[in-house]
Amino acid sequence: MAETQLDVKGAQGAPATATLVDNTTGKSVTMPIIEGSEGPKVIDIRKLYGETKMFTFDPGFTSTASCESGLTFIDGDVGMLLHGGYSIDELADKSDFMEVCYLLLYGELPTRTQKADFVHAITYHSMLQEQLRSFYSGFRRDAHPMAIMVGVVGALSAFYHDSTDIRDEHQRMVASRRLIAKMPTIAAWAYKYSIGQPFIYPNNKMGYAENFLHMMFATPCEDYVVHPVLSRAMDKIFILHADHEQNASTSTVRLAGSSHANPFACIAAGIACLWGPAHGGANEAVLKMLEEIGDVSHVDQYVKRAKDKDDPFRLMGFGHRVYKNYDPRATVMRQTCHEVLDHLGIKDEPLLKLAMALEKIALEDEYFIEKKLYPNVDFYSGIILRAMGFPNTMFTVIFALARTVGWISQWKEMIEDPIQKIGRPRQLYVGEPRRGYVPLDDRG
Ligand code: SDX
DSSP: OOOEEEEEEOOTTSOOEEEEEETTTOOEEEEEEEOOSSSOOEEOOTTHHHHHSOOOOOGGGTTOOOSOOSSEEEETTTTEEEETTEEHHHHHHHOOHHHHHHHHHHSSOOOHHHHHHHHHHHHTTOSOOTTHHHHHTTSOTTSOHHHHHHHHHHHGGGTOGGGOOTTOHHHHHHHHHHHHHHHHHHHHHHHHHHTTOOOOOOOTTSOHHHHHHHHHHOBTTBOOOOOHHHHHHHHHHHHHTSOOSSOHHHHHHHHHHHTTOOHHHHHHHHHHHHTSTTTTTHHHHHHHHHHHHOSGGGHHHHHHHHHOTTOOOOOTTBOOSSOSSOOHHHHHHHHHHHHHHHHTTOTTOHHHHHHHHHHHHHHHSHHHHHTTOOBOHHHHHHHHHHHTTOOGGGHHHHHHHHHHHHHHHHHHHHHTOTTOOOOOOOOOOOSOOOOOOOOGGGOO
8 A cells, every 4th residue: 555644844934835755656745735814724735636646535525625715614623603704693693684695795794874785685686587486386286395496596597697697797796686585585485385375475665584484474365464583583593594614505506606507507506405414404304303203202212223323313403514512503593492482482392392302312422422413503493493384394495595695605706716617526436447348249
């Protein structure tokens, strides 16, 4: 087995470098070490293949930085999440989703005037092209709303041709604002279609979260007033899901965008990836798991299954690639959960009691302690959303609605990055070496 040795050097003041030595040939390559403003340094391996004809090997990209980004930073060891340098708990407590959208798109919190202009722009882009209404009628009523989201968002490029030229900065901003503005309408209409109720149009007098809840639960037959406790909780849930570094769906959006596909197609790709139960689909899976567990007395057997290597069962809502400490979003989500349930007068919500019992048992179990498995953002969100009246199938739709600003901000950063190029990973080939064609009659 060829051995290599990696020496990391950086005499005082000199730029740090990493040298890879192939012990079988004695050949070596020295690569620069780059330091960001926070977090781990990186070894710049861009010349590695050119000089060694070797690739790095990192399935799942557990040790790979795919890009430079200034939008979001996560410190998984201390459970910290920053957007533009502001911590998620401060933003959830003191800011609102429109401000967080502006922060992710422009890098700074808006002034009062900038915020008013941005909110106006989002408000006045919330309607859909009327022809899109008939797009919904092509789906079965029992279609999963995430399937509808992938279809309708991907189809936006067939309606908004004036914001698909990715080389045009103005069109990029128009597309970004259209996507943020229209996702609540698309999402609410997917729900209304599934229950056979008429679509409710956005109301320009309402705030973003209030408007979404109104489009979800109002009917043309009577006035529907959204309670401020619920619109505030919805706004917080949007903030908690806004962006999260280079997670699977964001990396999907970046990879799709690197081919210069239009922004609507890229976001549709992100929605498709988020749907997986290992990612954004976990919130729906958490509720299914809690309903399957049913009672605190059954928790031990499920924790046992989660620890069993031969059992594919995982404790949904637990664990994270980056957080090896509590997910700060889960902390805020749990507090919001209690606020919403108190407001709704749901004192002894059995699923919440079960979730808290499961959390306590899991966090005291040596397996979860050793593996550093904590509740993540998806663990409590389903309980709040269900209490607010959303069906389980809408949970990931809400995640996608909120994450759209993160996806589109990361997409915009990638398009505007002077060093960006089409994403094209290589592989370690383990298939058949070259061999000659065998005619059909000679194949036995
Ligand atoms: C999101 O990346 C992001 O930022 C995502 C996200 C975002 O905002 O975009 O934060 C949103 O996707 C949150 C995660 C939601 N998913 C779930 O809750 C599903 C359950 N969690 C697991 O599937 C898992 O924890 C992942 C997928 C979240 C993370 O997987 P990793 O980092 O690839 O870790 P792993 O699968 O390699 O697990 C490490 C060990 C393994 O044991 P060993 O092979 O080392 O013996 O921990 C075990 C796993 O078996 N493990 C679990 C577990 N999660 C990991 N065991 C039981 N139950 C679990 N939930």
